[in-house]
Amino acid sequence: MPAEAASLQVKLSRKLKLQLPSRIPKKLAGGSSGVQSPPRADGVRNGDNHNHERTKRGSKSILMDKKRIFAELPRSPSSSPSRSRSSSKRKQSLLLSSNKLLGEEGSDGPSRSMWVSGGKAGASFQAKVGKTRATSLTLKTEVKDTERWNAGKQKSPAKKHSMDSSGHLVQKQGVRAEVPSSTTARRRQQEKRDAHGDHPEVKDDQPKKRKRVIRLDPHDISNKRLDDGIVVHETIKEKKMESQDSVEISKNAQFRAIQPGPSILSFVEDNLLGRRRTIELRRAGYNTELSAPLDDIPFSMSSERERIEETIFRNKLTFFAAAKVSSSFPPPEVPEIAFAGRSNVGKSSLLNSLTRQWGVARTSDKPGLTQTINFFKLGPKLSLVDLPGYGFAYAKDEVKDAWEELVKEYVSTRIGLKRVCLLIDTKWGMKPRDHELIDLMERSQTKYQIVLTKTDLVFPIDVARRAMQIEENLKASKSIVQPVMMVSSKSGAGIRSLRTVLAKIARIAKV
Ligand SMILES: Nc1nc2c(ncn2[C@@H]2O[C@H](COP(=O)(O)OP(=O)(O)OP(=O)(O)O)[C@@H](O)[C@H]2O)c(=O)[nH]1
Ligand SMILES: [Mg+2]
Numbered sequence: 310m311p312a313e314a315a316s317l318q319v320k321l322s323r324k325l326k327l328q329l330p331s332r333i334p335k336k337l338a339g340g341s342s343g344v345q346s347p348p349r350a351d352g353v354r355n356g357d358n359h360n361h362e363r364t365k366r367g368s369k370s371i372l373m374d375k376k377r378i379f380a381e382l383p384r385s386p387s388s389s390p391s392r393s394r395s396s397s398k399r400k401q402s403l404l405l406s407s408n409k410l411l412g413e414e415g416s417d418g419p420s421r422s423m424w425v426s427g428g429k430a431g432a433s434f435q436a437k438v439g440k441t442r443a444t445s446l447t448l449k450t451e452v453k454d455t456e457r458w459n460a461g462k463q464k465s466p467a468k469k470h471s472m473d474s475s476g477h478l479v480q481k482q483g484v485r486a487e488v489p490s491s492t493t494a495r496r497r498q499q500e501k502r503d504a505h506g507d508h509p510e511v512k513d514d515q516p517k518k519r520k521r522v523i524r525l526d527p528h529d530i531s532n533k534r535l536d537d538g539i540v541v542h543e544t545i546k547e548k549k550m551e552s553q554d555s556v557e558i559s560k561n562a563q564f565r566a567i568q569p570g571p572s573i574l575s576f577v578e579d580n581l582l583g584r585r586r587t588i589e590l591r592r593a594g595y596n597t598e599l600s601a602p603l604d605d606i607p608f609s610m611s612s613e614r615e616r617i618e619e620t621i622f623r624n625k626l627t628f629f630a631a632a633k634v635s636s637s638f639p640p641p642e643v644p645e646i647a648f649a650g651r652s653n654v655g656k657s658s659l660l661n662s663l664t665r666q667w668g669v670a671r672t673s674d675k676p677g678l679t680q681t682i683n684f685f686k687l688g689p690k691l692s693l694v695d696l697p698g699y700g701f702a703y704a705k706d707e708v709k710d711a712w713e714e715l716v717k718e719y720v721s722t723r724i725g726l727k728r729v730c731l732l733i734d735t736k737w738g739m740k741p742r743d744h745e746l747i748d749l750m751e752r753s754q755t756k757y758q759i760v761l762t763k764t765d766l767v768f769p770i771d772v773a774r775r776a777m778q779i780e781e782n783l784k785a786s787k788s789i790v791q792p793v794m795m796v797s798s799k800s801g802a803g804i805r806s807l808r809t810v811l812a813k814i815a816r817i818a819k820v
Contacts, residue, residue, distance in 0.1 A: 564738075569773035572792075577776075582795050582802045583769025590800075601662055601801030614665055618805060619812035624688030626664040631681040633711075635718050639684055641725030644818035645692045646811055649716060649746060650732030652676035652698030655762040655798055659732065660685065660693055662798035663808055670695050677702025680712065682719055691815040694719075694726075699742050713742075720746065721753035725820045728790065728811070729757040735764045735775050735795070739782070751788050758790040759783070760807065765797040 569577075577583060580603070581590065587597050595602040606616050614623050630639040648656040653676035660670040664687065671678060676698065683695040696719065697712040704712075720729050729750060733739055750757050759779050764772045776793040783789045794810065796803035 569777040604801030630684040647694040651700040652702040658798040
């Protein structure tokens with residue numbers, strides 16, 4: 310038996326020496342050192358085995374244990390002695406891992422051979438390869454590639470490969486460079502598979518997708534223009550805002566610089582105009598629980614109307630006509646006093662406050678409630694006319710324009726119109742549309758009087774300043790009736806004074 314074994318060993322050695330490749334992929338050999346060892350003459354490299362111990366035992370002992378199997382040319386199983394099951398399993402696992410490695414390497418791999426146990430194990434491997442048709446085919450083709458690769462290697466020996474795991478990419482790139490052009494199609498296929506995630510390890514080695522680079526068209530200056538435009542617009546806007554602010558500031562400064570005359574100041578104080586504390590009103594003897602307490606009527610009830618100092622305002626206020634167009638105006642039978650002004654300035658409220666009949670003329674905090682010219686009779690000798698407001702209102706522009714035209718027509722053509730009370734919000738002062746109406750009344754020689762409203766919302770000094778400001782502005786006006794009146798429908802301040810002025814009109818007026 311020892312003699313047989315020795316002869317068998319010799320035979321195997323010869324056979325295997327013939328089959329030994331010039332190079333063996335390090336990956337297959339499981340090597341991990343960073344430097345590739347030069348191939349040995351007998352085809353066995355120091356790093357070809359899974360550990361260095363085997364290498365130490367020498368090439369002979371390795372050959373005893375291992376046999377290089379070429380996948381494309383399955384060798385007939387040698388008549389090596391049978392091995393234990395565990396050994397066989399170990400070889401199979403080695404085979405599987407090797408197979409896996411082959412798969413990972415793809416067509417670019419430097420070798421498709423592997424070291425497995427000789428004898429029965431090798432035979433079993435061959436049988437397995439034979440059984441697994443797909444695997445066999447792959448191996449076959451890959452071995453062909455390996456041969457070509459080796460040939461290529463020999464042609465260009467100057468090129469080196471780093472076989473260590475850290476330099477895997479370098480090796481693969483090198484191999485790629487050496488793969489002949491006939492394998493290009495296959496390589497593309499492999500790359501496709503890699504791209505589909507068949508071999509994640511290899512995929513990692515693939516050059517990563519280039520980031521999209523946004524190319525700038527040197528002739529396209531739209532972006533720049535857009536940016537520039539925005540910047541320019543912003544600066545213009547900012548400048549505009551700044552200039553507006555400065556104008557506003559200067560306007561406020563100008564307003565604060567107004568020195569009201571002594572008559573205006575005393576009027577404001579006598580009538581307790583402006584924002585006042587409740588305690589102050591109480592101390593002055595007014596019942597702050599009542600509506601419009603400064604009107605100096607203790608109870609705001611119908612029976613109390615008898616206490617109104619101006620007899621004409623003791624009459625019942627009755628609505629009798631509404632007009633959307635001038636043709637709907639009622640015939641001018643009695644003198645009329647109209648209340649005009651911007652929307653929400655307090656026209657309807659003033660009518661109620663003057664007559665102390667709350668709710669006859671409808672009011673709302675929503676601008677644009679009064680949309681028709683409403684005619685109210687205050688006794689047999691006077692009519693009070695509530696006009697729709699102009700300026701901002703919750704209505705369509707066409708509708709608002711129609712109101713404005715109607716108001717203009719009324720104030721400029723109405724026979725029997727004795728006075729237009731032009732109401733101005735004390736806080737905001739006169740606006741361009743107010744001036745428009747003034748101009749119209751000036752042209753049509755309609756008498757008008759400025760009435761500052763909502764005086765309870767501003768400081769007494771500002772009420773005086775506003776009155777003074779308007780008086781100064783309209784000094785040259787011919788149709789204006791001085792003085793500027795100041796009222797508050799809420800507190801009742803200045804209402805009695807206004808009644809006195811308006812009652813005089815009623816007394817002397819004839820249609
Ligand atoms: N604080 C205060 N609020 C007032 C005064 N006069 C009226 N108001 C309020 O201002 C709002 C508008 O009042 P209106 O009388 O409806 O005003 P208008 O001018 O008739 O409004 P339009 O009919 O829309 O043109 C309402 O909420 C009133 O309560 C006032 O003297 N002081
Ligand atoms: Mg109104």
